[in-house]
Amino acid sequence: MTHPKHDRLECRAMFEKLSEYMDGELKENACTRFDEHFRDCPRCVEFVEQMRRAVKLVEDMPCPRLPDDLRRSLIAAAESMDDHPDSS
């Protein structure tokens, strides 16, 4: 993630805290350091963009549906528990 204007240590410092930056969990002065770094480091900007897309794709994954037969058997089991509350 290095850029001629920056040494590897600065890019690495960004790399370590990137998720916290993306999630808004850093203090304001730390965010400012990130923003300043990104103004001069296009490779880090590209990397952040890839990270944002990866996170969004994970967020957008559809949830598998509870199978209908399992739903029916669960409801039957719950009704049976209601009929025999001490059997559970």
Place this chain on the structure above:
Amino acid sequence: MDDAELLTKIRADEPGAFEAFVDRFGDRIYGFGVRMCGEREDARDVAQDTLLQAYRSLKKLKHPEALKSWVFRVVSNACLMKRRKGNYQTNREISLDDLMPGEGEDFSSRIPDPGLGAEEELVRSETREAVRAAIDLLPPHYRMVLMLRDMEHFSTRETAEILDLPQSTVKMRLHRARLMVRSELAGAVTGGGQP
């Protein structure tokens, strides 16, 4: 119906309370089980055990706002128990150095933009398959944090409470999980790996 109303219905043993509970959490608990346990049969066991166990115990829950966290604490524990019965895997943390991208890696390669609505169905389907594979490749203790944070949208604090971990560990595992998913997706798009 919000969580407070659902909890009131459950506590009062109202007709249809369990169905409402399954409607609210059934898909999400099953989906969590599928992604954590892999095997559909294991996921069925997890969903069955979790939904019934959670429902039985919910009447004791004092704070409606804790409902979702509490349900996911139960399902997380059920998944961990399944893991312990299966192959033992340690919760070894992966070094950040191992996840640093190489100097020559090209970050301009396009991970598909999720915001592009015009994406063709085939591309969308292939992308989802790549994301699913990337998530499946994660070590389970990283996958669980990623799912709670990025799929279930729990906060860092809530995730830490659900998993009984320090917040710093949640942050560390989430970041590594995201880095690994990014790396897999970038590799999938560019044809796998860098020169």
